[in-house]
Amino acid sequence: MALHPHEFMSKMVDRVCLTDADRNMLSSNATWGLQIAPEMADFFYAYMGRDAEMNAILHATEGRIHRLHETFIKWFHEMFVGIDNWGNNYADCRWHIGLIHVRIGIGPQHVVPAMATVIREVGNRCKQDQKSEELREALSKICMIDLAFIEQAYIEVSSNAVLQETGWTEGLFRRLITTGANAL
């Protein structure tokens, strides 16, 4: 079940309707994005840290939380700058982030609500700094794409592990999911 990050990115851009206007809005506010990124990282990890299981993962190795904090700032800023105009490099980078989340053990069940907190706080900062609603909307869209990458990484890694260990074909695996789901 090999996911092609470039195709997935393109599909998600279409799905969430990330327009050129959204891209322009984000890139023209990149400095502001970098400025508020550390604060958003604080919100994100404060939320995650409230969960005992997540807190243990975040502090599993020395310096991990510090590194994650820095990565968040970079990631947050990249949503504004788009790396290569939200193209293939952006897609590869987001896919890589998704895989790291799987490796560390931070699942969608933790990231999605934490990200919702960030979006809310960004909304507050937008109002406070008199930024437009369009900016908040554009950021929500690119955030949705990034979250989709994280969720998809979990599905892909889990599926690939099952396929590798069982020797099942993709078709058979999908069929088992369908027949299993129908029986639930």
Added chain:
Amino acid sequence: MAINTEKLAHLLQEFVTVTADVQGAALVTPDGLPLASSLPGPMDEERVSAMSAAMLSLGERICKELARGIIDRIFVDGNEGYGILTSCGEDAVLLVLANRAAKQGVLMLEIKRALESIKPMLA
């Protein structure tokens, strides 16, 4: 040459009818799609097909991982009867269901014969 599904279904039907203590049979693709079947009433063909393919594939993987060579068959021994999964070339898996009264030697021989008839039809 196109696969004659009617002939396959007839062959399975006949196998189930004439072989002592056999209660059902199904021929499925390695992807778990049904090719032909003659199963006891309440069994869901789609589900049985997916499970059969999954089980044989897993058996093949176990054989490889545990250095047991090429898999011959998977034999499920339940208190209500037997389920035997046999590879039928690269393109199909044969599932045979039999009750507890079945003589295992006879059953294996009948399955072997059935496979000899089925394989040319899939070639």
